[in-house]
Amino acid sequence: MKHAYLSGVLLAVISGMAQGAVSLSGTRLIFDGRYNEATIEVSNRSNAETLIQAWLDAPREDDQPGDTRAADLPFALTPHLVRMPAMGKQTLRLLYEGIGMSLERESMLHLYVLEIPRRSPAVQQLSIAIRQRINVFYRPAGLAGNPADAAQALIWQRAQSANATLSVRNPTPYHVSLQDLRINGIEVAEYRLLAPFSDASLTLPVLGTKRSVPEALSFKAMTDYGGQREHCAPFQGGQPFNVPLRTPDSHSLIGKC
Missing domain, CATH: 2.60.40.10 (Immunoglobulins)
Incomplete structure (x- = not known):
């Protein structure tokens, strides 16, 4: 050269x-x-x-x-x-x-x-x-579902135990990139990439010497183009739940969103 x-x-x-x-x-x-x-x-x-x-x-x-x-x-x-x-x-x-x-x-x-x-x-x-x-x-061509909806399809569940954890399952064939994952406004993870058909577990936040009582889960999901879409939903006790897109009514319906 x-x-x-x-x-x-x-x-x-x-x-x-x-x-x-x-x-x-x-x-x-x-x-x-x-x-x-x-x-x-x-x-x-x-x-x-x-x-x-x-x-x-x-x-x-x-x-x-x-x-x-x-x-x-x-x-x-x-x-x-x-x-x-x-x-x-x-x-x-x-x-x-x-x-x-x-x-x-x-x-x-x-x-x-x-x-x-x-x-x-x-x-x-x-x-x-x-x-x-x-x-x-x-x-690959022909995958089921819409990749734009993959974050809403994630299945979340809070463990009912002394060592409270939050589990998440990705039932879709797409990768889901999450950012700014929070529970009650407290950061749990800055970034999390969920592979297709995978499971993951997160530790719930602690306030002082007592564990917080989770009320709402929020995060940002990355799009194919590098943008972000906000999601938020209340916890359903110990039952599995999905987290939909955040809407203008989310705050009034869910205090922590």
Whole structure:
């Protein structure tokens, strides 16, 4: 290449701690199984040229990217390495081989985009390579139900025991991303991703030395386009219940909503 960039050995990779010049056109990507490809746009907002590297990987518990050469995924990503001019744009294409993914539920992958700045001529100046990651949801064609209604289909239930917990079951074939989960206005979880057909358990909040008496559950559910929809509902004792979309009448009907 004509310009010098930092070598991989010297990269200081930071996620969520620094703001780079490269941005993605979405915070998530839905791969519609009716088609054999999906795209996302990358923009270089700076006045300097930069290099980006992109790759797909399977989700990992340690939240660290693995060796993409060893990832056995039926997808191709192109281009995976490209030099972007100042204020330039680049479209990344995800291509599916057509076999290898579940046809009964959504599958989740991680898309990584690494921004590698040009080597600084200043001896004492630190250059930082910034890595971004978004979720890619492969959605096979023909799944039952509407993904926009998946959050309302979640089944919640409060355990009637000394160690009070709140269980939730996702009976849908879609991933449901929840944010700002609260009970009586008290935060229980900042973010929770519920996989298709999965179960999870949350500990109820504590007020002082006594456990609170839950009255209402509220949360925000992310849409396919990265937006948020608010949900709120009263608890039904120990009975299972669903949490519908918040309405203008929610506050008058449910004090905590």
